[in-house]
Amino acid sequence: MILFHVSSHPCIIPLKNMDMVPTMFESCNEMISKWEKMTSKDGSCELDVVPYLQSLTADVISRTAFGSTYEEGKIIFNHFKELIRLVLQASNTVYLPGWRFLPTKSNNRMKKITKEIKTILMNIIDKRQRTMKEGETMHSDDLLGILLESNSNEIKEHGNVNIGMSINDLIEECKIFYFAGQETTAVLLVWTMVLLGSYTKWQDRARAEVLQVFGNNKPDFDGLNRLKIVTMILNEVLRLYPPGSVVSRNLVKKETRLGNLKFPSGVTLSFPIILIHRDKELWGEDADEFNPERFAEGVSKATKNQTAFFPFGWGPRICVGQNFAMIEAKIALSIILQHFSFELSPSYTHAPISILTIQPQHGAHIILHKL
Numbered sequence: 001m002i003l004f005h006v007s008s009h010p011c012i013i014p015l016k017n018m019d020m021v022p023t024m025f026e027s028c029n030e031m032i033s034k035w036e037k038m039t040s041k042d043g044s045c046e047l048d049v050v051p052y053l054q055s056l057t058a059d060v061i062s063r064t065a066f067g068s069t070y071e072e073g074k075i076i077f078n079h080f081k082e083l084i085r086l087v088l089q090a091s092n093t094v095y096l097p098g099w100r101f102l103p104t105k106s107n108n109r110m111k112k113i114t115k116e117i118k119t120i121l122m123n124i125i126d127k128r129q130r131t132m133k134e135g136e137t138m139h140s141d142d143l144l145g146i147l148l149e150s151n152s153n154e155i156k157e158h159g160n161v162n163i164g165m166s167i168n169d170l171i172e173e174c175k176i177f178y179f180a181g182q183e184t185t186a187v188l189l190v191w192t193m194v195l196l197g198s199y200t201k202w203q204d205r206a207r208a209e210v211l212q213v214f215g216n217n218k219p220d221f222d223g224l225n226r227l228k229i230v231t232m233i234l235n236e237v238l239r240l241y242p243p244g245s246v247v248s249r250n251l252v253k254k255e256t257r258l259g260n261l262k263f264p265s266g267v268t269l270s271f272p273i274i275l276i277h278r279d280k281e282l283w284g285e286d287a288d289e290f291n292p293e294r295f296a297e298g299v300s301k302a303t304k305n306q307t308a309f310f311p312f313g314w315g316p317r318i319c320v321g322q323n324f325a326m327i328e329a330k331i332a333l334s335i336i337l338q339h340f341s342f343e344l345s346p347s348y349t350h351a352p353i354s355i356l357t358i359q360p361q362h363g364a365h366i367i368l369h370k371l
């Protein structure tokens with residue numbers, strides 16, 4: 001069972017396993033079919049994998065969050081995507097106090113999108129609640145169903161509708177789910193393809209393992225847990241290219257001591273994950289090199305029991321989607337390896353850039369060969 005921390009509410013909502021494997025498999029398969037269609041007669045093609053892996057993880061998260069109302073959910077997430085783009089665009093311009101209240105083209109667009117998100121979500125909720133009243137069971141096998149069910153239980157318990165979540169709270173929860181879970185998993189897969197496209201011996205080892213565990217069959221949950229080489233590879237990718245390169249904490253409440261250091265309230269502490277993951281004192285002289293072998297005996301051996309590897313954060317606020325992300329990455333990688341061998345294209349330029357997550361600035365051009 002995965003736990004989902006709902007930030008605006010002091011409660012923890014259980015995000016059940018929700019039979020995620022078939023859902024993820026379905027989305028991965030759609031991507032593979034597109035790639036197969038793109039290959040020429042000799043079975044090869046070159047493509048930038050970034051947009052495909054992004055829409056794969058968006059698809060998985062839409063299905064998981066909205067289940068049966070997935071098509072409407074997808075529109076909401078497409079709107080979120082545009083919102084992120086507009087917010088990033090605004091943050092790259094000179095800051096003028098009060099600017100966001102001016103009726104500029106992008107401010108008007110942001111307002112319009114926010115309104116549309118609200119309308120679609122209200123329709124979905126309305127439909128679900130009507131189904132509930134008609135005596136049918138809730139769709140508690142998706143995130144929205146879980147949020148609504150927990151909300152209605154809370155209202156019943158307290159006998160007060162003001163206790164539950166508002167539509168704005170629900171929108172915020174869906175936003176967090178999307179921001180935290182889509183881009184991060186996409187970039188993990190992108191860097192995995194870039195690195196396995198360069199270190200083809202590791203690609204061969206991963207494929208041999210996948211074929212030994214699954215043959216050409218659908219990946220299943222038990223088999224995914226037995227993938228040792230694939231896990232070592234994903235850990236090494238997360239070490240070198242942690243999707244979230246920094247975690248931060250605002251010390252809002254009171255003066256805080258950390259060892260000999262004293263921090264006044266109001267200070268923001270940032271932990272540079274990527275620098276710690278590449279520290280030669282912690283990882284040895286080959287810290288900047290791709291060497292999954294270092295994880296052969298697990299994370300604690302690789303880190304000599306120090307907190308030197310924390311791609312998902314650490315402590316009480318550790319990423320609640322880490323199992324979800326690792327399962328998704330393992331399924332996607334297994335299916336890719338079952339269908340294609342691949343290499344990095346000569347047109348690829350290595351230029352990682354941090355825009356919320358660490359991304360390849362000029363895309364990830366890969367040459368695929370159908371197996």
Ligand code: HEM
Nearest residue numbers: 007180181184185188243244312313314317319320321325
């Ligand atoms: C490779 C994929 C992922 C990476 C590297 C990652 C990394 C992180 C990190 C570093 C944090 C911050 C922890 C902290 O502040 O200490 C975080 C928080 C979080 N993650 Fe993930 N994550 C990934 C995938 C996911 C997925 C798939 C989901 C949802 C299904 C998810 C949901 C969340 C949520 C809800 C939070 C907490 C946000 C908050 O309370 O503000 N993450 N994640």
